[in-house]
Amino acid sequence: MIKPSLGERIFDFFNVVVMVLMIILTLYPMLYILFSSLSEGNKLISFNGILLWPQGFSLEGYKAVLSNPTILSGFKNTLFILVVGLGFNMTLTSLGAYFLSREGVMLQKPIMFFIVFTMFFQGGLVPFFLIVKSYGLLDSLWSLILPTAVSTFNLIIMRTYFMAIPKELEESAFLDGAGHFTILFRIFIPLSMPVVAVLILYYGVGHWNSWFNAMIFLRDQQLFPIQLVVRNIILENDNASMLGTTTLIQSRDVAETLKYAAIIVTTAPILLLYPFLQKYFVKGVMVGALKG
Amino acid sequence: MLKTRLGKDLLRNKWLYVMILPVVIYYVLFHYVPLYGTIIAFKQFVPAKGILGSDWVGLKHFEDFFSSIYFFRVIKNTVLLSFFNLLLGFPAPIILALLLNELKSPIFRRITQTITYMPHFITLVVVAGIIRYFTLSDGLLNDVIAFFGGERISFLQQPESFRPIYIISEIWQQIGWGTIIYLAAITGIDQQQYEAAKMDGANKLQQIRHVTLPGILPTIMIMLILSLGNIMNVGFEKIILLYSASIYETADVISTYVYRKGILEFSYSYSAAVGLLNSVINFTILLLANSFSKRASKNSLW
Numbered sequence: 212m213i214k215p216s217l218g219e220r221i222f223d224f225f226n227v228v229v230m231v232l233m234i235i236l237t238l239y240p241m242l243y244i245l246f247s248s249l250s251e252g253n254k255l256i257s258f259n260g261i262l263l264w265p266q267g268f269s270l271e272g273y274k275a276v277l278s279n280p281t282i283l284s285g286f287k288n289t290l291f292i293l294v295v296g297l298g299f300n301m302t303l304t305s306l307g308a309y310f311l312s313r314e315g316v317m318l319q320k321p322i323m324f325f326i327v328f329t330m331f332f333q334g335g336l337v338p339f340f341l342i343v344k345s346y347g348l349l350d351s352l353w354s355l356i357l358p359t360a361v362s363t364f365n366l367i368i369m370r371t372y373f374m375a376i377p378k379e380l381e382e383s384a385f386l387d388g389a390g391h392f393t394i395l396f397r398i399f400i401p402l403s404m405p406v407v408a409v410l411i412l413y414y415g416v417g418h419w420n421s422w423f424n425a426m427i428f429l430r431d432q433q434l435f436p437i438q439l440v441v442r443n444i445i446l447e448n449d450n451a452s453m454l455g456t457t458t459l460i461q462s463r464d465v466a467e468t469l470k471y472a473a474i475i476v477t478t479a480p481i482l483l484l485y486p487f488l489q490k491y492f493v494k495g496v497m498v499g500a501l502k503g
Numbered sequence: 504m505l506k507t508r509l510g511k512d513l514l515r516n517k518w519l520y521v522m523i524l525p526v527v528i529y530y531v532l533f534h535y536v537p538l539y540g541t542i543i544a545f546k547q548f549v550p551a552k553g554i555l556g557s558d559w560v561g562l563k564h565f566e567d568f569f570s571s572i573y574f575f576r577v578i579k580n581t582v583l584l585s586f587f588n589l590l591l592g593f594p595a596p597i598i599l600a601l602l603l604n605e606l607k608s609p610i611f612r613r614i615t616q617t618i619t620y621m622p623h624f625i626t627l628v629v630v631a632g633i634i635r636y637f638t639l640s641d642g643l644l645n646d647v648i649a650f651f652g653g654e655r656i657s658f659l660q661q662p663e664s665f666r667p668i669y670i671i672s673e674i675w676q677q678i679g680w681g682t683i684i685y686l687a688a689i690t691g692i693d694q695q696q697y698e699a700a701k702m703d704g705a706n707k708l709q710q711i712r713h714v715t716l717p718g719i720l721p722t723i724m725i726m727l728i729l730s731l732g733n734i735m736n737v738g739f740e741k742i743i744l745l746y747s748a749s750i751y752e753t754a755d756v757i758s759t760y761v762y763r764k765g766i767l768e769f770s771y772s773y774s775a776a777v778g779l780l781n782s783v784i785n786f787t788i789l790l791l792a793n794s795f796s797k798r799a800s801k802n803s804l805w
Contacts, residue, residue: 222707226602230615233599237618237675240633241625243643247636260646307526310519317512322523329534331732332786335778336758337765338540339533341554346532358533361526391518420626423740427766438628445632446744474629481624486617496683 241482248272248471252464272468276476279469285437292355292436293418299360300414301407307361308369309395314378330363340427354428355421355436362417365410368498372406373399409495412488416481437477445470544776557772564776573760581756585734588670593730595674596681597723601711603682604689616686619679631744634672635659659745662753668745669754673738684726685719692718724802732789735781757781 215223243262247255251267258266276282310316311323333339339358348354376399384394400407422438429435435443485492513520539554544564546557568574599619606612622630637643638658645655658664696714705713739758746754757777765774797803 216706218706222605223607226605227611229602230606230611234615234618237622237679240637240675241621243636244629244633259641260650261643303526303529306522310523310526313516313519316516316519317509318520322527325527326530329530331789332538333782334534334537334539334541335775335782336761337771337775337778338537338543340766341543341548341771342533342537342540345553357529360529360533366526391522395522416624420624420628422626422628423743438626441632442628442744445628446635470632474632478625478629482621485621485624489617489620492620493683496680497687 244471244474248468248475250468252467255467256464269468271465272470272472273476275465275469276472281432281435281440282437282473282476284433285435285440288352288434289419289436289438292352293415295352296356296359296418297411297414299356300362300365301410303361304366304369304410305395305400307366308373309391309399311366311370312373312376326363326366343428349428350431350434351428352434355418355424358424359417359421362414365413368495369403369406369410371498372403376402405491405494406498408488408491409498412491413495419481441473441477444473541775541779543772544779546772548772548775550771560772564773565780567773568777568780573755576752577755577757577760580753581735581737581758584666584669584737584756587666588673588737589730589734591670592674592677593727595678597685597719599678600682600685600689600719601715603686604715605707605711616679616682619682621679622676623680625676627738627740627744630672630676631741634668634745638664638668659747660749662750665746665750665754669738669741672741684722688719688722689715720800721802724796724800728789728792728796728803731792732785734788735785 246262246265249265249268249270249272250258251269252271254266307326311319311326313319343349343354343358348357380398380402381394384398389397420438422436422442425434425436425439426442429439543554543557545559545561546554547560547563548554548557552558603612603615606615639645640655640657644658649655656664658668692715696718697710700710700714735757737756737758739756739762742754742756742759743762746759758781761774761778761781764770764777793803
């Protein structure tokens with residue numbers, strides 16, 4: 212082992228300094244929201260400067276969030292979209308990936324082209340909106356499930372994974388009398404758990420975080436998914452109407468912390484989960500990018 | 504009919520075709536029918552008459568767009584925002600990946616990675632919220648400016664601050680995530696090349712320049728083609744969450760204009776025409792970038 216030269220040590224030192232700076236810059240905005248959500252509303256409003264700790268301590272914002280009917284129905288709707296949507300996502304994606312990974316099927320190449328083409332050329336927002344509307348999906352949670360039932364990117368990830376499964380497995384299953392559905396669901400899927408996990412995470416995060424389709428397809432507040440509710444709270448200062456009977460001054464204080472608490476409550480689940488799932492996510496990025 | 508080759512194949516693989524059928528139906532219903540729906544760009548679409556029944560108007564909507572006062576503004580904003588985003592946002596993860604790769608402590612590297620990936624998972628709704636709270640006239644950024652004796656500015660109301668806000672927040676959210684693919688590419692570089700470089704007396708920076716960078720160049724090229732192919736689709740969800748009439752001057756891009764005209768003002772045909780134009784430009788850039796890269800470096804998408 213050669214001793215590191217002076218230049219190398221200076222490089223390493225600056226590298227660590229830069230990385231620590233990166234960590235601070237990444238974390239601070241999130242901590243700021245967390246501190247604000249735990250502060251007392253009136254103290255937070257009068258506070259100026261860099262927030263390094265909650266101002267006072269109060270859970271009023273969280274209480275308001277967790278007792279708010281719009282937010283609760285938002286969670287309920289998002290949960291429905293997540294569960295039913297994931298069902299559609301995973302079923303269709305596995306079927307498509309299985310078909311596209313088989314050998315010696317004549318229409319496979321044209322169908323592959325037919326699918327991949329949609330990644331590069333889209334009809335645009337307005338025709339998409341009008342078509343979904345013409346199917347009668349407006350003001351229905353199905354408008355958030357059916358139009359996004361398959362992601363081409365995810366389909367290709369799964370196909371790549373399926374293609375790497377040894378052909379002999381499939382052949383011997385055939386000899387034992389298994390059909391394609393049995394092979395897919397009894398052999399391929401169990402063998403592909405890492406990629407199944409990746410796709411559930413990708414689709415799941417997608418459903419959890421999405422709001423735009425909900426904004427254009429839904430009018431009925433009862434149907435709004437959680438992110439659309441949060442958007443209305445933080446971007447339109449629509450919180451006075453959500454607080455009900457409290458007096459004006461009280462509600463201004465609570466409103467101030469409610470929006471931060473709403474952010475934490477809807478973001479924390481993913482941020483807390485993802486470090487444990489990180490390796491799967493990372494695997495997905497790599498499989499997807501190498502053979503895109 | 505079943506005597507033809509295709510007929511035989513359909514029969515032999517019928518269960519496979521049964522499996523792909525729902526997927527094909529999905530793509531037809533939600534991708535190809537909307538693609539077909541873009542013909543309303545050449546019609547005067549009236550909801551009561553439907554897509555087929557509406558009257559043809561030829562290129563009228565395109566001409567309207569070309570001659571509208573918004574044409575130049577939205578094209579300019581789209582191109583500028585994309586250009587700066589590419590110029591600053593594209594190299595950022597490459598630089599971070601190179602630095603992460605040089606970190607001595609594997610634990611510190613893992614921590615840094617885990618933390619810098621995080622913002623990728625935050626929904627744009629929340630990112631927009633954070634941006635808003637930070638840039639308010641009594642927000643954090645202004646508190647700092649005021650502390651140093653500066654003037655408080657309502658950044659999100661100022662046309663000239665929109666582009667920096669957009670690009671900085673974009674880098675904040677995506678830099679860590681973008682490093683994954685480059686770090687994977689770096690892992691694939693043959694260690695012997697580093698040994699050889701060290702023997703020749705290369706220092707850290709020279710090793711990065713002459714070994715690591717050339718090693719990940721194919722990956723960089725593919726990522727560049729993909730970003731170029733998306734250049735006209737600057738993150739419109741984020742813009743919609745952030746902008747307001749007072750900054751349309753710099754923030755209004757083609758896709759937000761399409762959204763306002765089409766979804767909010769019901770000018771369906773006109774905004775379909777603008778959207779179609781956008782798709783065509785995008786696709787053309789992708790084809791050009793791909794064929795250029797194929798010729799220059801043998802890296803291509805197909």
